[in-house]
Amino acid sequence: MSTTRRRFAVVAAAAIALAVPLAVQTANAATTPSAVPAGAAAVPLAFTPAQILAGVQANMTTAKKVNSKPHINTQTRAQNVNVFQVASGVFAYSSGMAIDTDGSDSDPDPDHQGETTWQDSNGQALGAHRVPFYVLGDDCWDRTTPCPHFFYREHNITGRQFALIFFNGKVIGSIFGDTQTANDQTTSDNDSRELGEASVKAAQLLGIPSSGTSGGVDSGVTVVMFSGSSWVVNGTNANLNTNAQGMVQRALDSLGASFGGGGTTPPTTPPPATTRFEAEAGTLSAGGTVDSNHAGFTGTGFANPANAVGAFVDIPVTAKTTGTKTLNIVYSDGTTVARPATISVNGTSHGTVNFPVTANWDTWSTVSLSVPMTAGANTVRIAGTTAVGAANIDSVFLS
Numbered sequence: 174m175s176t177t178r179r180r181f182a183v184v185a186a187a188a189i190a191l192a193v194p195l196a197v198q199t200a201n202a203a204t205t206p207s208a209v210p211a212g213a214a215a216v217p218l219a220f221t222p223a224q225i226l227a228g229v230q231a232n233m234t235t236a237k238k239v240n241s242k243p244h245i246n247t248q249t250r251a252q253n254v255n256v257f258q259v260a261s262g263v264f265a266y267s268s269g270m271a272i273d274t275d276g277s278d279s280d281p282d283p284d285h286q287g288e289t290t291w292q293d294s295n296g297q298a299l300g301a302h303r304v305p306f307y308v309l310g311d312d313c314w315d316r317t318t319p320c321p322h323f324f325y326r327e328h329n330i331t332g333r334q335f336a337l338i339f340f341n342g343k344v345i346g347s348i349f350g351d352t353q354t355a356n357d358q359t360t361s362d363n364d365s366r367e368l369g370e371a372s373v374k375a376a377q378l379l380g381i382p383s384s385g386t387s388g389g390v391d392s393g394v395t396v397v398m399f400s401g402s403s404w405v406v407n408g409t410n411a412n413l414n415t416n417a418q419g420m421v422q423r424a425l426d427s428l429g430a431s432f433g434g435g436g437t438t439p440p441t442t443p444p445p446a447t448t449r450f451e452a453e454a455g456t457l458s459a460g461g462t463v464d465s466n467h468a469g470f471t472g473t474g475f476a477n478p479a480n481a482v483g484a485f486v487d488i489p490v491t492a493k494t495t496g497t498k499t500l501n502i503v504y505s506d507g508t509t510v511a512r513p514a515t516i517s518v519n520g521t522s523h524g525t526v527n528f529p530v531t532a533n534w535d536t537w538s539t540v541s542l543s544v545p546m547t548a549g550a551n552t553v554r555i556a557g558t559t560a561v562g563a564a565n566i567d568s569v570f571l572s
């Protein structure tokens with residue numbers, strides 16, 4: 174267990190009173206390129222960071238506040254940070270950023286610790302200079318359940334849990350890497366109620382001064398945490414940064430789908446209609462349904478073909494030109510057995526594609542194949558070849 178501490182001298186009471194109110198920067202443009210999990214085909218940009226940050230901020234309302242007592246901004250000490258549930262299983266807060274140097278090989282910061290609370294997949298401490306990680310309180314300060322503060326263990330969050338961090342027009346992927354010390358400490362500046370600390374690497378990626386002794390920023394950092402096992406990032410110090418960045422677009426799209434489909438939140442601008450063709454706009458053979466009971470889909474739902482040999486979904490796809498295209502199919506198979514399916518375009522079969530299992534029904538992957546398309550309207554049929562039918566199909570797109 175490491176002790177992480179704020180890096181600035183204690184701010185005088187008068188200064189606390191004058192502390193800058195939380196002001197979240199609006200992301201004006203996507204500055205992080207789209208990236209996809211290993212093995213998946215490139216997915217065109219759908220929701221932008223600016224759209225999603227606007228949706229997150231619109232959901233940071235009193236009604237959605239999780240904590241009943243405020244957290245402390247690690248950098249400024251102002252006790253004015255709150256955590257909001259902005260979508261199902263997704264929690265967000267805005268604060269400053271103090272710089273955590275723990276786990277790195279050596280650092281002049283006197284607070285530097287050799288260990289981090291969480292480790293990489295090889296059991297090594299997370300290197301603050303290599304892995305973009307964020308910090309949460311180690312325990313419930315109040316020692317009551319439910320905790321009046323946001324306590325990660327009550328929200329299906331564990332080590333290496335994925336989060337988006339927004340700052341000044343940028344967004345990055347990050348993981349839960351370290352904890353703010355437990356409340357059995359006696360010094361006032363080591364407090365599990367603190368929120369607003371992240372690693373050197375996170376600061377560097379966001380353009381925030383990253384020195385452990387003089388770096389950080391007072392406000393404008395929004396951390397959006399995705400709970401549940403499918404959002405735990407695996408990898409080593411060598412590739413955790415890449416792996417986390419590879420999840421950014423999926424996280425943006427997942428939130429975008431939540432905001433667009435929930436009905437209670439301001440809809441964000443939908444993804445470009447010309448690049449993605451939603452399976453729910455198609456036709457299912459007998460027994461198939463359009464469902465929305467598994468998270469992470471785009472559009473308004475996904476196609477759940479019947480569990481039968483030959484059960485299919487037909488999806489209308491518009492091609493700009495005639496020719497051979499890469500057809501990418503976004504699907505989910507939360508079972509333990511792959512679901513091969515035959516792919517036809519305009520009534521002609523182009524072979525059977527394996528649809529490998531995904532981590533669960535909320536995880537979406539992509540398979541791709543080359544098919545001929547005709548300029549204008551086409552119909553793509555995905556027909557399962559086994560008794561369990563085809564996988565759940567979210568959408569298809571051409572590349």
Ligand code: GCU
Binds near residue numbers: 464477480508561
């Ligand atoms: C589960 C799952 C469905 C899926 C089905 C299947 O019921 O919730 O989304 O389509 O299994 O095995 O096909």
